[in-house]
Amino acid sequence: MQSKSLDGLFQELLENEPIFKNKEVLRHSYTPDSLVHRDDQINSLASILVSALRGDTPSNILIYGKTGTGKTAVTRHVGIELERKGESLGLSCKVVYLNCEVIDTQYRLLANLTRQFGEDVPMTGWPTDQVFFKFKETIDNERQVVIIILDEIDKLIKKGDDVLYNLSRINTDLENAKVSMIGVSNDLKFTEFLDPRVKSSLGEEEIIFPPYDADQISDILHERAQIAYKPDALDEMVIPLCAAFAAQEHGDARRALDLLRVAGEIAERENKSHVEEQHVKGAQEKIEVDRVIEVVRTLPTQSKLALYSVMLLRNNGYKNVTTGEVYNVYRQLCLQVDMDILTQRRVTDLMSELDMLGIVNAVVVSKGRYGRTKEIVLSVPINSTKKVLFEDYRLKPLEFFKPVLTTQLHL
DNA sequence: TGTCCACAGGAATGGGAGGGAG
DNA sequence: CTCCCTCCCATTCCTGTGGACA
Numbered sequence: 001m002q003s004k005s006l007d008g009l010f011q012e013l014l015e016n017e018p019i020f021k022n023k024e025v026l027r028h029s030y031t032p033d034s035l036v037h038r039d040d041q042i043n044s045l046a047s048i049l050v051s052a053l054r055g056d057t058p059s060n061i062l063i064y065g066k067t068g069t070g071k072t073a074v075t076r077h078v079g080i081e082l083e084r085k086g087e088s089l090g091l092s093c094k095v096v097y098l099n100c101e102v103i104d105t106q107y108r109l110l111a112n113l114t115r116q117f118g119e120d121v122p123m124t125g126w127p128t129d130q131v132f133f134k135f136k137e138t139i140d141n142e143r144q145v146v147i148i149i150l151d152e153i154d155k156l157i158k159k160g161d162d163v164l165y166n167l168s169r170i171n172t173d174l175e176n177a178k179v180s181m182i183g184v185s186n187d188l189k190f191t192e193f194l195d196p197r198v199k200s201s202l203g204e205e206e207i208i209f210p211p212y213d214a215d216q217i218s219d220i221l222h223e224r225a226q227i228a229y230k231p232d233a234l235d236e237m238v239i240p241l242c243a244a245f246a247a248q249e250h251g252d253a254r255r256a257l258d259l260l261r262v263a264g265e266i267a268e269r270e271n272k273s274h275v276e277e278q279h280v281k282g283a284q285e286k287i288e289v290d291r292v293i294e295v296v297r298t299l300p301t302q303s304k305l306a307l308y309s310v311m312l313l314r315n316n317g318y319k320n321v322t323t324g325e326v327y328n329v330y331r332q333l334c335l336q337v338d339m340d341i342l343t344q345r346r347v348t349d350l351m352s353e354l355d356m357l358g359i360v361n362a363v364v365v366s367k368g369r370y371g372r373t374k375e376i377v378l379s380v381p382i383n384s385t386k387k388v389l390f391e392d393y394r395l396k397p398l399e400f401f402k403p404v405l406t407t408q409l410h411l
Numbered sequence: 412t413g414t415c416c417a418c419a420g421g422a423a424t425g426g427g428a429g430g431g432a433g
Numbered sequence: 434c435t436c437c438c439t440c441c442c443a444t445t446c447c448t449g450t451g452g453a454c455a
């Protein structure tokens with residue numbers, strides 16, 4: 001890196017032709033006007049929901065599809081159209097969107113729903129059934145069709161499906177309003193854990209969003225690139241490459257758009273006038289590293305300690321480590337930094353969480369005579385992760401700490 | 412062939428934080 | 434203030450288990 005005078009620094013950046021015309025189009029918060037390759041899904045969704053415009057209750061719908069297959073975009077798009085059409089027909093038709101990843105308990109869900117209808121419910125403090133009653137009362141004030149979109153509904157199930165059961169039976173208690181639900185899930189088999197009664201009521205209709213293939217992703221990217229980039233800003237191979245990378249990730253269009261955007265940002269930073277193949281490769285790498293760093297940074301301290309234990313063991317020649325070994329080292333780290341030592345039971349849970357976040361890879365293996373354990377392999381780059389860990393002042397004392405490894409390597 | 416290791420992971424419980432209502 | 438909610442983390446106690454080895 002060469003230093004420049006401040007003057008020159010900005011001058012150079014300004015003189016350079018920008019590659020982007022409108023970068024916002026490439027972010028996922030942007031909902032496009034037309035959704036390519038999703039006509040079938042839009043039509044089936046609309047044909048089910050149309051009964052709302054006749055004043056009937058539409059069937060409940062379950063929508064499946066992996067991340068970045070356009071589920072949310074399509075659902076919201078159709079929802080907006082429905083509300084608009086209802087308005088012009090003089091019908092009260094309200095579409096409510098909730099993301100269960102953020103709102104992940106029965107209470108919060110009901111409170112949030114009620115608030116969307118203009119009634120205030122405190123963050124906490126009420127018994128849940130009171131909130132439910134309040135919700136029913138609120139919507140029943142008016143003759144209307146209410147459509148509740150529950151995005152990432154699978155997150156809700158893990159905490160018990162009482163809400164869904166209650167919501168699916170709500171119509172029997174209502175005089176004026178009618179409620180129907182759309183559940184959106186990226187877990188194809190989440191209904192297995194569902195109460196059979198809820199399952200049959202919620203899944204009256206099902207719509208599946210298949211992953212995009214590389215060609216379809218290319219089409220999507222072409223469409224957006226026209227708005228996002230200046231003409232001729234992209235090398236010929238850029239879009240196909242983004243599409244190919246994203247197709248490997250189960251056809252994730254969101255990922256493809258990220259790649260296209262980040263590749264452009266990298267090119268811009270290098271003062272290039274257009275985006276080249278190598279920028280896409282750089283983008284692929286950067287996205288992954290950024291994700292990991294962000295996740296590790298926001299980990300609770302105890303999890304950081306557990307993760308650092310795995311890293312220390314790896315540095316000492318262990319390729320894959322077991323829970324017992326990790327716990328051993330973890331205890332020493334806790335003493336060193338004066339933190340409470342959690343039980344092994346808790347630490348196994350922490351490891352499972354790290355596994356789910358993709359920071360480690362944990363597989364249960366049986367070693368016969370030598371018991372049954374989890375083999376944990378680090379799946380993040382060790383140096384950059386370490387740097388992030390030591391940003392936490394509580395881990396500072398560990399920087400040069402060497403744990404005593406009591407267990408032997410067998411095999 | 413049965414044993415038995417070294418844990419996995421479910422269930423119940425506790426306790427504290429955050430926040431009502433009265 | 435007290436009494437009650439919910440939510441989350443953590444502990445305790447527990448039952449379950451794949452397969453190398455005796």
